[in-house]
Amino acid sequence: MKKIYFLFSILFSMVLLAQTPEAFSYQAIIRNSSGELVKNQNVGFKFSILKGSVSGAVVYSESQNKLTDVNGLITLMIGAGSPISGSMSSIDWSTDIYFMKSEVDVAGGTSYTINGTSQMLSVPYALYAKTSGSSIPGPMGPQGVTGATGPQGVGFSNGTSGGQVYLTSSVSPFSPQAPQNLTGDFSISSSAVASLSANSAATGNNIVSAINSTNGANTGVVKPARLGTGTASSSTFLRGDGTWATPASGSSGSQKIQILTLSENVISDLSVRTILFNLNGNSPTARSITIPSSSSYEAGTILYFSIYNFTGSASTWIITSPNSTLYSGNASTSNGVSMSSGAPLGNALSGFRLLADGNGNWIRLL
Known part of the structure; x- marks a missing residue:
């Protein structure tokens, strides 16, 4: 039997992306018994992976045939051949050491010559790395030595009491200053x-x-006294003179007309702008009527007074307004004024007007 010499090296370019089979590269230079290169010739190989020792149990074996090149070099992938026994993917590389046994038939058949067995070193165990993350963690290592104290950082300093506040400086970059106590109100x-x-x-x-x-x-x-006189409520407002007053408002956005009978003599609704007396065909007599204070109205508010449906001579009005002065021409009074309603016009309107001046006065308009 011819003695076959060959040199092999394992180049571990792992196939780890869930491809089958898992494999690593194998190279060898094949020479015959005369030391001549075996060129351009089909060569048969058998590879076996042994567990624990050179004579250990075979956990995987395969066969391959490969053509050498002009330099007698052969390159193939162990794990990509025809399986004889076992499975490359089932090898647990973490539990033991492994050896690879290589056999060669330079005639390309299966009459293999034992070439030798060598221990597989670090690189094939990269196959284990893809599953090592799911293994049981090892014991915790000893506590490391405490490192040196770092430099003082830039940040907020502690206060001296509760309820203090941080203020930034008055110049850029406006960094926070030491906490301060609030003073004042x-x-x-x-x-x-x-x-x-x-x-x-x-x-x-x-x-x-x-x-x-x-x-x-x-x-x-x-x-x-500092909140004004009168009653503060949701329906009043504070005037500039410090008086709470009810704003004048109309009915549905319009000003009201109030018609009085002979027995009525008080106006309390600030939205009323026209006051009419229906005399029902009777002769006019002196009409006494009380109206709100002039200061209850906005300056420029005008009230209209008139009688209608009467017979006979002209009527006299006596107007009373609390906390107000009434002016009629040169005459004035603080509690009432007599005013002529003008010459009667039968059943037609006949009356006068009063203006609120915003200063607590009523002025009669012609």
């Missing part, structure tokens, strides 16, 4: 509750003092 607790301070009313520099009652007592009660 405003304070905040460490639980983020804000409040107005109640300093001495005598100093006159405090919000709470400004609205508190007189005589330096910080009672926390707002003085009514």
Whole structure:
């Protein structure tokens, strides 16, 4: 039997992307017993992977046929041949050491010559790396040595008490300064509750003092006089003179007309602009009527007064308006004025007008 010499090297270019079979590269230079290269000749190979030792159990074996090149070089993929026994993918590379046994038939058949067995070193175990992440973790290593203390970082410094605030500097980059206590009228607790301070009313520099009652007592009660006279409600407004007043409004956006009978003599609805007396064919007599204060109306408001459906001579009006002065020509009175309604015109209208001047006065218009 001719002795066959060959040189082989394993180039482990792993096929790890879920391809079958898993394989690694194998190269060998084939020479005959005379040391001559076996060129351009089909050669038969058998490869076996042994577990534990050179005489260990065969966990995988395969056969291949390959044509050498002009230099007697053969290149093939172990794991890509025709399986004889076992499975490359079932080898657990993490549990033991492995050896590869190579056999060659330079005639291209299966009459193999034992060439040798060698241990498989690090590279084939890359096949194990693709499943190692699912293995049981190893024990925790010992605690490492504590590193050196790092440099002081840039950040917020601690405060000296609760309820302090951070303020930025007045120049760029406007970095945060040391926390400060609030002073003056405003304070905040460490639980983020804000409040107005109640300093001495005598100093006159405090919000709470400004609205508190007189005589330096910080009672926390707002003085009514500082909120205007009259009644503050959802239907009133505060006038410029400090008086709460009901705004004049019409009925559905229009001004109202109120018709009075002989027994009626009070106007209380501020939206009424025209007051009519229906005398029902009776003779005019002195008409006494009370209207709201002039200050209850916007400046320029005009009220119209008239009688109709009457017979006889002209009537006299006596107008009363609380807290108001009524002017008729040069005459004035604070509680009422007699005004002639003008010459009667039978059943036609006959009357006069009053103007609110915004200063608490009623002015008769001709």
